[in-house]
Amino acid sequence: MAGGSNKNWILMVTARSPTNIAVIKYWGKRDETLILPINDSISVTLDPEHLCTTTTVAVSPKFEEDRMWLNKKEISLSGGRFQSCLREIRSRGTDFEDEEKGIFIKKEDWKKLHVHIDSFNNFPTAAGLASSAAGFACLVYSLAKLMNVKEDEGQLSAIARQGSGSACRSLYGGFVKWSMGNDANGSDSIAVQLATEAHWDELVIIIAVVSSRQKETSSTTGMRESVETSPLLHYRSKEVVPKRILQMEEAIRTRDFPSFAKLTCADSNQFHATCLDTSPPIFYMNDTSHRQVFCMEKWNRSEGTPQVAYTFDAGPNAVLIAKNRKVATQLLQRLLFYFPPSADTELDSYLIGDKSILKDAGIGTMEDVEALAPPPEIKDNIPSQKYAGDVSYFICTRPGRGPVVLGDEALALLHPETGLPK
Ligand SMILES: Nc1ncnc2c1ncn2[C@@H]1O[C@H](COP(=O)(O)OP(=O)(O)OP(=O)(O)O)[C@@H](O)[C@H]1O
Numbered sequence: 283m284a285g286g287s288n289k290n291w292i293l294m295v296t297a298r299s300p301t302n303i304a305v306i307k308y309w310g311k312r313d314e315t316l317i318l319p320i321n322d323s324i325s326v327t328l329d330p331e332h333l334c335t336t337t338t339v340a341v342s343p344k345f346e347e348d349r350m351w352l353n354k355k356e357i358s359l360s361g362g363r364f365q366s367c368l369r370e371i372r373s374r375g376t377d378f379e380d381e382e383k384g385i386f387i388k389k390e391d392w393k394k395l396h397v398h399i400d401s402f403n404n405f406p407t408a409a410g411l412a413s414s415a416a417g418f419a420c421l422v423y424s425l426a427k428l429m430n431v432k433e434d435e436g437q438l439s440a441i442a443r444q445g446s447g448s449a450c451r452s453l454y455g456g457f458v459k460w461s462m463g464n465d466a467n468g469s470d471s472i473a474v475q476l477a478t479e480a481h482w483d484e485l486v487i488i489i490a491v492v493s494s495r496q497k498e499t500s501s502t503t504g505m506r507e508s509v510e511t512s513p514l515l516h517y518r519s520k521e522v523v524p525k526r527i528l529q530m531e532e533a534i535r536t537r538d539f540p541s542f543a544k545l546t547c548a549d550s551n552q553f554h555a556t557c558l559d560t561s562p563p564i565f566y567m568n569d570t571s572h573r574q575v576f577c578m579e580k581w582n583r584s585e586g587t588p589q590v591a592y593t594f595d596a597g598p599n600a601v602l603i604a605k606n607r608k609v610a611t612q613l614l615q616r617l618l619f620y621f622p623p624s625a626d627t628e629l630d631s632y633l634i635g636d637k638s639i640l641k642d643a644g645i646g647t648m649e650d651v652e653a654l655a656p657p658p659e660i661k662d663n664i665p666s667q668k669y670a671g672d673v674s675y676f677i678c679t680r681p682g683r684g685p686v687v688l689g690d691e692a693l694a695l696l697h698p699e700t701g702l703p704k
Pocket residue numbers: 335352401402403406407408409410411412413414415416417418421448500501502595596597
């Protein structure tokens with residue numbers, strides 16, 4: 283058994299992982315247990331400086347069972363998805379030794395040692411902000427580091443995929459494709475990096491958090507119902523997505539913003555159309571989401587070429603991708619004009635993430651928000667309506683890096699001596 287005579291040690295790793303937003307959507311599985319999709323998808327990884335999961339994993343001979351805490355509450359690890367990830371990582375663990383601490387672990391010991399896992403999302407969980415993506419990517423990445431797994435990110439992505447499909451794309455930074463693969467065992471259903479975040483670092487992303495309540499239909503249930511009942515989904519996966527994937531890869535490779543934006547918006551709209559085509563229909567977007575699409579379409583049309591791409595996952599939150607920083611400041615001015623904070627909300631808490639965008643947009647106080655002029659694309663004869671309070675808050679971010687280990691022990695979520703949450 284591991285560890286020689288000393289049984290008091292705790293071995294611990296802390297990692298941080300990003301979320302991602304799909305610009306060509308994954309919606310529909312061909313295998314529910316292995317989580318194999320019916321089409322390829324492409325995403326942009328969001329900067330973990332602003333949205334991320336932090337997970338500490340630990341093993342010790344003194345732990346009596348596998349335990350997990352999520353956002354400070356203990357949760358059950360008995361679900362099939364957690365079990366798949368734990369099993370797959372454990373079976374790939376390799377020998378580990380730390381002579382100084384007297385820790386010797388043989389590869390077969392990983393199956394016998396229990397783990398403690400503590401994870402924290404710095405954004406709302408299960409609210410359509412891809413917490414499952416960041417969460418399972420971080421779980422798999424941190425466990426792989428702890429258990430001295432030698433596999434590369436691509437192989438780890440196939441394990442994270444079994445936690446939540448979209449999680450496989452969070453193993454890389456920048457621009458990522460999840461290849462659906464052909465093998466029945468899922469071995470080739472993995473994520474590949476198309477380009478790093480540095481390749482297209484002009485993009486600025488603003489997320490309008492429309493509602494952070496938990497949604498009514500989970501992605502898992504929603505896509506199962508779509509696979510069973512939507513003819514449009516099958517047409518989409520066979521006829522539309524394969525072509526769009528090639529076009530999107532090219533748009534990213536050449537940093538062709540107009541193509542990128544047109545494909546992103548069209549794919550989001552088609553995904554939501556398949557939700558409406560599902561029986562009974564699924565509504566993820568709400569009136570506020572629709573208003574945001576209307577504003578962006580109107581602005582893009584008035585400029586003659588797209589300035590901003592919009593995309594919505596399984597919820598009402600808009601993810602808006604601006605071509606560059608200058609456009610992002612104009613976007614923010616429009617968003618604050620149409621969707622100002624409610625009277626009891628401070629400007630400082632209304633925009634989080636990269637707050638420096640406020641200064642660039644010339645907005646320092648609520649008076650500045652009130653003084654914003656109507657966007658020029660509004661015709662004089664149409665009174666401009668405002669929707670104060672319809673957006674909970676905005677997050678300003680950008681494309682970002684993949685998972686990293688946090689070496690600083692002070693950042694660990696588990697106590698180094700007890701292995702329990704701090
Ligand atoms: N940090 C985490 N570590 C491990 N698992 C997590 C973590 N955060 C979330 N999860 C898992 O993901 C589930 C939430 O996933 P769900 O798909 O419902 O919401 P979401 O990911 O926030 O939204 P969406 O995927 O539609 O964008 C949680 O119930 C939990 O099982």
